[in-house]
Amino acid sequence: MSISLVIGDGGVVPPPSVRPVANVIHDDAEAVAVARDIAPRLGEGAVERDRKDLFPAAELDIYSTSGLWGMTVPRAYGGAEVSYVTVGNVIQVISAADSSIGQLTQNHLATVAVIRSAGTDEQKADLFAEILRGKRFGNAFSEIGTRTVSDLKTTFVREGQDVIVNGVKHYASGAIAADLVQIVALDDEGRGWLTIADRTASGLTVINDWAAFGQRGTGSGKVLIENVRIPEQRVIAAWKAYLPEKPTPDSAISQFIQAAIDAGIAEAAIAATENFVRTRTRSWVDSPAEKASDDPYTIHAFGGLHVRLSAAKALLDIAGRAIDEAINENSADSVAAAQIATAKAKILTTEIAIESTNRLFELAGTASTNRALGLDRFWRNARVHTLHDPVRWKYAIVGDYYLNGRRPPLHPWS
Numbered sequence: 001m002s003i004s005l006v007i008g009d010g011g012v013v014p015p016p017s018v019r020p021v022a023n024v025i026h027d028d029a030e031a032v033a034v035a036r037d038i039a040p041r042l043g044e045g046a047v048e049r050d051r052k053d054l055f056p057a058a059e060l061d062i063y064s065t066s067g068l069w070g071m072t073v074p075r076a077y078g079g080a081e082v083s084y085v086t087v088g089n090v091i092q093v094i095s096a097a098d099s100s101i102g103q104l105t106q107n108h109l110a111t112v113a114v115i116r117s118a119g120t121d122e123q124k125a126d127l128f129a130e131i132l133r134g135k136r137f138g139n140a141f142s143e144i145g146t147r148t149v150s151d152l153k154t155t156f157v158r159e160g161q162d163v164i165v166n167g168v169k170h171y172a173s174g175a176i177a178a179d180l181v182q183i184v185a186l187d188d189e190g191r192g193w194l195t196i197a198d199r200t201a202s203g204l205t206v207i208n209d210w211a212a213f214g215q216r217g218t219g220s221g222k223v224l225i226e227n228v229r230i231p232e233q234r235v236i237a238a239w240k241a242y243l244p245e246k247p248t249p250d251s252a253i254s255q256f257i258q259a260a261i262d263a264g265i266a267e268a269a270i271a272a273t274e275n276f277v278r279t280r281t282r283s284w285v286d287s288p289a290e291k292a293s294d295d296p297y298t299i300h301a302f303g304g305l306h307v308r309l310s311a312a313k314a315l316l317d318i319a320g321r322a323i324d325e326a327i328n329e330n331s332a333d334s335v336a337a338a339q340i341a342t343a344k345a346k347i348l349t350t351e352i353a354i355e356s357t358n359r360l361f362e363l364a365g366t367a368s369t370n371r372a373l374g375l376d377r378f379w380r381n382a383r384v385h386t387l388h389d390p391v392r393w394k395y396a397i398v399g400d401y402y403l404n405g406r407r408p409p410l411h412p413w414s
Contacts, residue, residue: 357379
């Protein structure tokens with residue numbers, strides 16, 4: 001079942017209930033097959049959840065216990081270490097079913113990448129085992145009221161074998177249903193660390209104040225961090241993943257998953273439009289066609305949508321392969337190539353997500369705007385989610401790379 005996002009006094013959300021141990025994915029083929037198997041169940045009730053602001057609690061449990069949240073754990077630690085081409089395909093399938101559920105994976109998988117890049121051997125053994133058992137990470141990264149998204153006020157101080165963290169986070173996708181909350185906090189040198197708190201830690205409060213008109217099921221609310229004590233072995237030097245002298249593809253990985261979500265939204269919107277045009281839409285008064293699906297202008301429009309979606313998905317596959325190469329080579333050139341390939345994919349997935357969800361109504365007609373159908377959720381979800389990391393800057397870094405030979409900046413938004 002789904003649950004209301006507003007739970008408890010003042011929207012304070014309790015930690016998730018105990019779940020079965022997760023399945024362990026063994027290879028790429030299994031990951032894709034599992035995604036396709038569970039997607040119909042995740043998509044059931046998506047319209048009602050969106051309309052009533054319900055959080056997909058049971059659906060999220062199906063997703064995380066399927067083993068897909070552990071699919072990128074390295075083989076050396078018991079995981080499948082699937083390719084990022086496979087990651088992109090899985091996220092597209094899940095996001096086509098419900099893009100809010102797809103987004104809830106994004107920060108979790110990005111954290112797996114940071115653990116791999118910057119964690120110690122002991123931290124990897126500890127946290128990867130937790131992930132394979134089915135533990136979910138929830139984001140506590142962004143803040144508001146600062147000049148840019150990279151300017152943070154949350155800090156920690158060391159006290160014995162622990163650190164004490166204080167701050168306030170917003171847009172905390174996934175924290176509402178997390179087992180572990182990865183809090184980005186600065187040390188006294190201004191470097192960013194992942195301080196990983198248990199969801200039940202004293203002083204950690206998750207509040208649902210998410211009020212956006214799209215991606216409602218993410219519950220991307222606020223996290224209060226008041227003297228939260230975290231063992232030092234759960235504190236990861238995330239800043240090391242972005243050193244120019246030893247770069248990693250972590251920034252590309254984060255952006256790649258965002259792009260895959262948008263491709264999933266576009267694919268679902270196009271499919272919904274096609275179904276509506278075939279079954280409900282009437283031919284225009286001046287059209288010689290008996291059915292709307294035989295109207296030449298409509299056929300042309302669908303052809304264009306499919307061409308651009310295919311191009312976006314192809315660029316996602318190229319970006320996935322570039323990320324895999326950067327992980328293996330771990331050089332400045334391979335990381336930059338992965339960032340550029342991902343930026344290209346992000347541009348096209350953003351544009352086709354906006355175009356397809358907007359043209360849904362133009363092609364399907366007035367009847368498609370009936371609120372009971374919930375078709376507007378595709379546009380609202382696309383419009384909200386594509387605001388992550390604006391593509392005007394993606395065009396800029398791609399152009400600068402080819403024209404001036406400048407590599408993209410190393411941070412989670414490029």
